[in-house]
Amino acid sequence: MISTVVWGTGNVGRAAIRAVDAHPALHLTAVLVHHPDKVGRDAGELAGLDRSLGVPATDDIEAVLAAGPRAVVYAASGDIRPDEALADIVRAVGAGAVVVSPALYPLYDHRSAPAEFRDPVLAAVEAGGGSLFASGVDPGWGNDVLPLLMSGLGSRIDAIRCQEVFDYSTYEQPDSVRYLVGMGQPMDYEPPMLIPSVPTMVWGGQIRMMARALGVEVDDIRETLERRPLESTVTTRTMGEFEAGTQGAIRFEVQGFVDGEPRIVIEHITRIHPSCAPDWPSPPDGSGAHKVIIEGRPRIEVTVEASDEGENRSAGGNATAVGRLVNAIDWLVEAEPGLYDALDVPLRPATGKLGRKQS
Template identity: 75%
Template sequence: MIPTVVWGTGNVGRAAIRAVEAHPMLSLVAVLVSAPGKVGKDAGELSGLHRRLGVAATDDVDRVLAERPRAVVYAASGDVRPDGALEDIGRALRAGAVVVTPSVYGMYDCRNAPEEVRAPLLAAAEAGGGALFVSGVDPGWANDVLPLLVSGVGSEIDAIRCQEIFDYASYDQEDAVRHLIGMGHPLEYQPLMLAEGVPTMIWGGQVRLIARGLGVVLDDIDETLERRTLDTTVGTDTMGEFAAGTQGAVRLEVRGLVGGEPVIVVEHVTRIHPGCAPDWPLPPDGGAGAHRVIVEGRPRIEVTVEATDEGENRAAGGNATAVGRLVNAVDWLVAAGPGLYDALDVPLRPAVGRLGKPVQRTAAGRPGEV
C-alpha cells in the first residue's frame, strides 16, 4: 500500500479523499487542512462519505511531511495563492513524495512550462526523490488525453475543439465565482481570470500539449472573450443572489493557430443561470454541465461526457473525474521514479481492482487474478 496524504478538503479535496479511499493500492494516512474548524474532524466526515475513516484532519504540515508519505494529493487552491501553492508542493517533493495536483496551471505542459515555475519544482524533485504530475480540474483529461484519443479514430483532421459548458449555480466556491470570474459584477469590473493574457496562461499549456501529442507546430496562441449580462436577478442555493444587469455568462477560447487559422481550441462557456446567453453552447440535456470534444474532419466526431457526484451535482462530478485522473496516476508515478511528468507521459489505465473480483497486473502487463 502507498501511504497517501490529501492536502486540502474543498471541492477537489473532498473528492480526493474518496478516490484515495477507493483505490486498492493507496492508504490514506493524513489529511491536511487550513481552517481551524476542520482540525480534528474525521476524513470520512469531511469528504461526505458518511462513515469514519479513522484519520483526523490536522494543520501540522511539518509533522505530516516528516513522516515522509509516499504520495500527496495537493488539493489546496492555487488560484489566489500561486506562490504559496508552489512552496507547498516543493516541500512535499523535497520530502520524497509523489505529488499530484491541479493547482499549478503553468505545469500542464511541463516541458514548455515557464522556467520560473519549472526550475524550482524540478530542483525539489531531484533533491528529495519526488515526482510531480499536474492535470487540470476543468477537467484536464478532457483537454488533453481525450481529444488525442478521439483524434486517433479519425482519418482527416481539420481542427480539434474541447469545450467545458458549466452552470456555476451549484458550485460551492463563491469567492472564485464572483471575484476571479466576475459573476454578479458589472461588466466594468475586471476579473483576474478574464484579464488579457490570463486565459492563455491558464489553458495555453493544454493547447500546447495537444499540439505536441499531434506533432503540430503552432504559429501562435491567441484568445477570445465574450461576456453577457443577466436579464433578471437570479438566486442560487450556495452563493445567494446575482443581480440583473451584472455579468451572468462568459465565453472564452484559447486557440492554437496554424497559418492564422485556429486548429486547436480550448473553449469555456460558463453561466450563473441557464437562461443567460441561451444561444451559446448548452449541455445536450440542458443540465448543469458537460465536457465535449469535437474533431472537425472526416469523419466529424463529437464526444460529450457528463458526470455527477454528491447526488446529482455535475460540478462535483467534473471535480471527481479530474481527481480520479490524478489519484489513479499515483502508483504509476511511484514506479516511474523522480521527475516532472505531464499527461502525455502518464497513461490512462483501467480501474483494476474496483469492479467485481479484484485483479492485479502480471509482469507482462495483462490482468491476472489475485
C-alpha cells in the same frame, strides 16, 4: 500499500479522499486542512462518506511530511494563491513524495512553463527524490488525453475543439465564481481569470501539449472573449442572489493556430443562470458537460456528463479530474523521480476497482 496524504478538503479534496480510500493500492494516512474548525474531524466526515476512516484532519504540515508519506494529493486551490501553492508542492516533492495536483496551471505542460515555476520543482526533485504530475480540474483529461485518443479514430483532422459548458450556480466555490470569473460583478469589473493573457497562461500549455502529440507546430495562441449581463435578478441555491445588469455569462476561446488557422481550441461557456445568453450552447442536462469535437472525416463529437455529491453537480467534473490524478499515483511511484505531464502518464483501466463498494 502506498501511504498517501490528501492536502486540502474543498471541492477537489473531498473527491480526493474518496478516490484514495477506493484505490486498492493506496492507504490514506493523513489529511491536511487550513481552517481550524476542520482540525480533528475525521476524513470520512469531511469527504461526505457515511463512515469513519480513522484519520483525523490536522494542520501540522511539518509533522505530516516528516512521517515520510509516499504520495501527496495537493488539493488546495492555486487559483488566487499560486506562489503559496508552489511553495507547498515544492516542500512535499522535496520531502520525497510523489505529488499529484491541479493547482499549478503553468505546469500542465512543464516544457513550456516559466522558469520560476519549473526550476523550483526540478530542484526539489533532485534534492528529495519526489515527483510531480499536474493536470487540470476543468478537467484536464478533456483537454489532452481524450481529444488525442479521439483524433486517432479519423482519417483526416481539420480541427480539435474542447468545450466546457457549465451552469456555475452548481459550483460551490463563491470566491472563484464571483471574483475570479466575475459572476454578479458590474460589467466594467475585470475578472482576474479573464485578463488578457491569463487564459493562455492557464490553457495554452494544454494546446501546446496536444500539438506536440499531433506532430504540429503552434504558430500563435490567441484569445476571444464575450460577456453578457443578467436581464433579471436571479437567486441560486449555493451562492445567493445575482443582480440584474451584472455579469451573468462568459464565453471565451484559447485558440492554437497551426499554419495560420485556429486548429486546436479550448472553449469555455459558463453561466450563472440558464436565462442568460440563451443563444449560446447549453449543457444537455442543464448543469454541465464537457465536449470534444473533432472536425474532419468523419466528424466526431463526444459529450461527457459526470455527477457526484447529489445536488452539487460540479462535483462530477471534479471527481473525474481527481480520478485521473489519484489513479496515476501507483504508476508514478514505480517511475523515476521527475516532473511529468499528461503525455507522460498513461490513462489506465481501473484495475481492481470493478464491483468494489464505497459508501
